Amino acid sequence: MAAADLGTAEWERSKITNQDLNLLKKLGITTKPKAVCFPSEESYPAPPMGYRVSFVDHLIRGLSTPIHPFLRGLLFVYGLQLHHLTPNSILHISIFITLCEAFLGVSPNWALWKRIFFCRRNGSPNVAYNIGGVVISIRSTADYFDVKLPDSVQGWRKRWLYIREENDGCLEDNIPPFDGAEKILRRRSWDAEATEEERTSTEALMTRIHELQNTRGKELSGIQIIVYFLKSRVQPLQARKFPLWKYTGNEDVDRLSVDLEVKDLERLVRKITSLSKKDSIPSSCRVKPYSATHALPKPVIKDLLRIGAQFVGYREYANKTEEKLAEANDRANTLAQQLEQSEKARKKAELDAVDARAEADKAKADAAGVEDLRKRLHTAETSLSDHIAARSAREEAIRKRLTTQSRRFVARTAQEFQLDEPANDPLLDALSFLEVHGSEAREGIDQAKAGLSRLFPYFFPKKEEPATFLDLAKCFNPSEDLGLRVRHENMKIAVENTVALVADSQQSIDWSKVGTLIR
Numbered sequence: 001m002a003a004a005d006l007g008t009a010e011w012e013r014s015k016i017t018n019q020d021l022n023l024l025k026k027l028g029i030t031t032k033p034k035a036v037c038f039p040s041e042e043s044y045p046a047p048p049m050g051y052r053v054s055f056v057d058h059l060i061r062g063l064s065t066p067i068h069p070f071l072r073g074l075l076f077v078y079g080l081q082l083h084h085l086t087p088n089s090i091l092h093i094s095i096f097i098t099l100c101e102a103f104l105g106v107s108p109n110w111a112l113w114k115r116i117f118f119c120r121r122n123g124s125p126n127v128a129y130n131i132g133g134v135v136i137s138i139r140s141t142a143d144y145f146d147v148k149l150p151d152s153v154q155g156w157r158k159r160w161l162y163i164r165e166e167n168d169g170c171l172e173d174n175i176p177p178f179d180g181a182e183k184i185l186r187r188r189s190w191d192a193e194a195t196e197e198e199r200t201s202t203e204a205l206m207t208r209i210h211e212l213q214n215t216r217g218k219e220l221s222g223i224q225i226i227v228y229f230l231k232s233r234v235q236p237l238q239a240r241k242f243p244l245w246k247y248t249g250n251e252d253v254d255r256l257s258v259d260l261e262v263k264d265l266e267r268l269v270r271k272i273t274s275l276s277k278k279d280s281i282p283s284s285c286r287v288k289p290y291s292a293t294h295a296l297p298k299p300v301i302k303d304l305l306r307i308g309a310q311f312v313g314y315r316e317y318a319n320k321t322e323e324k325l326a327e328a329n330d331r332a333n334t335l336a337q338q339l340e341q342s343e344k345a346r347k348k349a350e351l352d353a354v355d356a357r358a359e360a361d362k363a364k365a366d367a368a369g370v371e372d373l374r375k376r377l378h379t380a381e382t383s384l385s386d387h388i389a390a391r392s393a394r395e396e397a398i399r400k401r402l403t404t405q406s407r408r409f410v411a412r413t414a415q416e417f418q419l420d421e422p423a424n425d426p427l428l429d430a431l432s433f434l435e436v437h438g439s440e441a442r443e444g445i446d447q448a449k450a451g452l453s454r455l456f457p458y459f460f461p462k463k464e465e466p467a468t469f470l471d472l473a474k475c476f477n478p479s480e481d482l483g484l485r486v487r488h489e490n491m492k493i494a495v496e497n498t499v500a501l502v503a504d505s506q507q508s509i510d511w512s513k514v515g516t517l518i519r
Contacts, residue, residue: 008044008130008180008181010129010130010131010157011043011044011045011131011160011180012043012158013039013041013042013043013158014038014039014158014159014160014161015155015158015159016038016056016159016161017159020056020159023056023060023268024036024056024059024060026257026260026264027059027060027233027256027257027260028233028255028256028257029059029060029064029256031256031257034164035065035163035164036161036162036163036164037051037161037162037163037164038161038162039160039161039162044180045160045162045178045180047162047178048162050164050165051162051163051164051165052065052082052162052163052165052175052177052178053082053083053160053161053162053163053178053180054082054083054160054161054162054163055083055087055156055157055159055160055161056156056159056160056161057087057090057153057156057159057272058082058085058087058090059163060268060271060272061087061090061091061094061272062090062091062093062094062097062229062235062236062237062238063082063090063094063235063237063238064163064235064237064238064256065163065164065165065166065174065175065238066165066166066167066174066175066238066239067174067175067237067238067239068097068108068236068237068238068239068240069239070093070097070107070108070110071093071097071237072174072175073110074093074113075175075176076176077187077189078119078134078187078189078190079185079187079189080134080176080184081176081178081179081182082175082176083130083131083132083160083178083180084130084131084132084133084134084184085132085134085136086122086132086134086135086136086153086156087132087153087156087272088135088136088149088150088153089134089135089136090237091147091149091226091272092117092136092138092147092149093136093236093237094226094229094235094236094237095145095147095222095225095226095229095236096108096113096116096117097236097237098225098228098229098236098244099145099209099225100112101236101243101244101245101290102225102228102229102244102245102247102289102290102291103212103220103225103287103289103290104205104208104209105245105290105296105297106205107243109202109205111194111198111199111201111202112202112205112206114192114193114194114198115139115142115193115194115198115199115202115206116138116139116142116144117136117137117138117139117142118136118137118139118190118191119134119135119136119137119190119191120134120135120137120190120191121133121134121135121184121186122134122135128184130180130183130184131157132156132157133184134184134190143206143209143210143213144209145213145220145221145222145225146221146222147222147223147226147273148222148223148273148274148275149273149274150273150274151274174239187327212287215287217286218286218287219286220285220286220287221282223269223273223275223281223282224282224284224285224286224287225285226269226272226273227265227269227281227282227283227284227285228284228285228289229244230260230265230268230269231259231260231265232244232247232252232255233255233256233257233258233259233260234247234252234254234255234256235254235256238254240254241253241254242254244289244290244291245289245290245291245295245296246291246292247289247291247292248291248292248293249291249292249293262283265281266281269281395427396426398427398430399426399427399430402427402430402431402433402434403430403433405434405437406430406433406434406437409434409437409438409440409441410437413437413440413441413444415440417433417436417437417440419432419433419436445469448469448473449469449472452469452472452473452475452476453465453472455476456472456475459475459476460475463475
């Protein structure tokens with residue numbers, strides 16, 4: 001089963017750190033105004049006009065705009081965009097260009113490149129990457145430098161940004177426009193080997209590479225080449241005014257920044273290679289690179305060798321024009337299919353537009369009900385206001401009644417009170433006053449009931465005491481004079497007692513006189 005192509009789903013929001021920003025600043029990549037533009041919140045690249053998508057890990061490995069003609073041609077021949085290449089692939093190209101210009105004394109040679117490198121798809125049996133979906137590898141048969149690259153660069157896909165496009169005087173784009181949805185299609189050019197004629201023309205260059213690696217005491221390594229281009233502060237993958245064999249040192253016009261401090265240089269070398277802290281970093285190359293102060297030997301012969309080698313490489317591609325046209329036709333067919341799909345999408349969009357208009361009409365109808373809803377809301381607000389006014393009037397009436405009752409208590413008890421902690425609410429304060437008077441009245445009733453209960457047997461010896469206080473109080477407040485009634489009762493008892501005493505004494509009494517005396 002074919003591996004699933006992640007496509008646009010592979011992209012996510014850029015996560016560039018302050019450490020990344022400081023490193024780009026030290027390398028001079030962000031010094032030029034508007035050279036770099038950082039994404040904001042987007043999770044899928046949307047480069048502004050005049051910008052292309054790149055990565056922090058590409059820039060620190062030698063990439064800058066405008067890009068070198070060799071890199072531009074490589075992307076065209078392989079049918080790739082910049083984001084298709086892994087950081088290790090970018091570093092391979094930087095090392096190769098530095099090797100050609102500074103140590104071989106020739107422009108980057110396509111025939112030599114094919115003898116050393118090939119492309120392969122990056123991914124797993126189940127997943128095919130789009131970001132970093134192509135890896136540039138060294139051929140097993142090539143006698144080339146051991147560069148000591150890491151197996152992978154962690155998190156590099158999340159550190160993307162925008163770099164300003166510069167056409168370097170070309171009429172067409174210097175960098176292919178970004179298309180994150182474009183699928184990576186394998187081409188025959190990925191692993192095309194050098195022809196016999198190309199091998200012959202580049203044999204002298206391969207021999208020189210072998211000498212650079214194996215001359216005792218002057219061995220050149222891949223790490224030394226990396227250290228050289230990082231120390232020179234020239235980006236190998238940038239289209240420069242002069243090749244590295246004309247490098248003039250600190251005053252060179254192609255330098256991006258001042259020299260890096262030793263600790264920063266060593267940290268950067270370890271960052272982009274597999275060297276650990278225990279491994280030493282060479283401070284210089286054992287082989288003196290070509291420069292303005294170390295000129296090329298026999299420059300005419302070198303130029304002829306360069307021109308001849310490049311001619312062979314370009315002639316091969318001229319012979320393969322028909323093959324490329326066939327590939328172009330295939331691509332045209334693919335575009336036709338995409339156009340057909342776009343037409344279907346357009347029709348679907350029109351149907352969606354019809355649905356959207358229907359929803360808009362429905363929204364208008366709903367809006368008509370909004371006015372009715374507003375009127376109902378106004379009515380509800382008016383009703384609520386009336387209800388609040390009625391409740392306020394009711395509370396005021398209750399307050400007045402409570403206040404009246406309190407005044408009546410004051411009139412009856414001849415006692416007036418003040419609240420210790422008023423609530424500053426007229427209704428609650430009136431209720432509090434009534435509670436105080438009520439408490440006073442209850443205590444008075446309890447005391448009165450206790451006193452009347454004690455007097456009741458004396459005044460009404462033949463009656464049963466009433467159960468309620470009101471009935472008990474009524475007994476002591478009849479329509480007749482209760483005091484006079486009590487005196488009559490007492491006199492009656494006295495007379496009866498007197499009669500009884502007289503009877504016991506057997507005396508004769510003139511009762512008419514007694515009656516007179518009594519009256």
